[in-house]
Amino acid sequence: xxxxxxxxxxxxxxxxxxxxxxxxxxxxxxxxxxxxxxxxxxxxxxxxxxxxxxxxxxxxxxxxxxxxxxxxxxxxxxxxxxxxxxxxxxxxxxxxxxxxxxxxxxxxxxxxxxxxxxxxxxxxxxxxxxxxxxxxxxxxxxxxxxxxxxxxxxxxxxxxxxxxxxxxxxxxxxxxxxxxxxxxxxxxxxxxxxxxxxxxxxxxxxxxxxxxxxxxxxxxxxxxxxxxxxxxxxxxxxxxxxxxxxxxxxxxxxxxxxxxxxxxxxxxxxxxxxxxxxxxxxxxxxxxxxxxxxxxxxxxxxxxxxxxxxxxxxxxxxxxxxxxxxxxxxx
Numbered sequence: 001x002x003x004x005x006x007x008x009x010x011x012x013x014x015x016x017x018x019x020x021x022x023x024x025x026x027x028x029x030x031x032x033x034x035x036x037x038x039x040x041x042x043x044x045x046x047x048x049x050x051x052x053x054x055x056x057x058x059x060x061x062x063x064x065x066x067x068x069x070x071x072x073x074x075x076x077x078x079x080x081x082x083x084x085x086x087x088x089x090x091x092x093x094x095x096x097x098x099x100x101x102x103x104x105x106x107x108x109x110x111x112x113x114x115x116x117x118x119x120x121x122x123x124x125x126x127x128x129x130x131x132x133x134x135x136x137x138x139x140x141x142x143x144x145x146x147x148x149x150x151x152x153x154x155x156x157x158x159x160x161x162x163x164x165x166x167x168x169x170x171x172x173x174x175x176x177x178x179x180x181x182x183x184x185x186x187x188x189x190x191x192x193x194x195x196x197x198x199x200x201x202x203x204x205x206x207x208x209x210x211x212x213x214x215x216x217x218x219x220x221x222x223x224x225x226x227x228x229x230x231x232x233x234x235x236x237x238x239x240x241x242x243x244x245x246x247x248x249x250x251x252x253x254x255x256x257x258x259x260x261x262x263x264x265x266x267x268x269x270x271x272x273x274x275x276x277x278x279x280x281x282x283x284x285x286x287x288x289x290x291x292x293x294x295x296x297x298x299x300x301x302x303x304x305x306x307x308x309x310x311x312x313x314x315x316x317x318x319x320x321x322x323x324x325x326x327x328x329x330x331x
Contacts, residue, residue, distance in 0.1 A: 004296050020046050023045070026041070027043050027046070030042070060194045061186050068257065069287040073261060073286060076090050076262055078208055078280065080265055081218060090247045091258075093127070094131050094154035096247075099121070099252065101123050101165065102124070103181055103251075117193070124247065130157075131151045131153070165178070181255045183256070183309045185308055196253070197250075201249050205284070219274075258309055258313055259316030259317070291308075
């Protein structure tokens with residue numbers, strides 16, 4: 001994680017990086033100690049330009065990348081357990097499709113970046129809410145099948161709406177912006193983005209961690225879970241809401257980042273096994289590390305930053321084939 005501070009359009013050598021980070025930490029501690037206890041600690045001179053680049057640009061980006069990677073991975077692991085399907089990903093219920101339509105609509109209307117993120121978040125929540133509503137309306141016998149069908153219908157609807165927006169967009173101005181957003185990127189991340197998603201992300205993580213033992217029971221099947229006293233409907237709604245919350249926040253700030261929520265849970269399952277008490281924390285840690293590594297690659301391999309969604313797909317497909325072929329532990 002520390003090395004990620006050195007990577008970017010303007011690289012920082014390791015010595016300067018360590019000196020600047022050490023100076024910033026020292027000066028922060030000096031302020032805390034002076035204000036709380038009246039203890040004076042000598043301040044360290046740091047390059048203001050480098051400090052600004054690290055604190056205002058690279059630190060928020062690294063933190064957001066870590067949170068998005070953890071969110072996509074833990075949501076994918078939760079969905080795979082709830083739906084009892086190893087091929088499930090966080091966009092199963094239409095969250096990515098809804099977010100795409102919301103963001104594309106905001107870009108078409110030439111709204112500012114904060115509204116693009118807000119429209120994407122609302123689109124994701126509405127899409128998943130629509131899938132749950134469709135399941136309730138049309139299916140009263142098999143909740144899992146109803147949710148999957150509802151997700152397929154909602155995804156198709158919002159993907160069609162996104163295509164319509166792209167068709168209506170100006171080919172010389174708005175269409176390139178829409179296309180770039182759909183490919184996913186962390187290049188515009190700042191401190192405001194981090195603070196905006198922090199609270200809902202933490203809320204979603206806490207909800208999933210608290211429910212993780214019940215996912216073990218759900219993986220046995222509907223009847224077995226009910227016989228053990230689990231309110232399966234309530235657990236499903238909590239998992240869906242928490243997963244949608246963190247995925248919506250992720251897509252709102254980064255665009256579409258695929259394959260993380262599909263591949264990482266399998267890697268975590270191969271390392272720690274299928275017990276969700278351990279699997280969810282492991283998925284969060286591995287997902288955060290994986291996406292941070294991919295983001296570093298995106299910043300390094302080309303003079304122009306490669307969209308993160310392209311790299312996650314290129315790296316994810318062979319990675320998934322290898323894991324799926326050599327380890328199906330827990331399925």
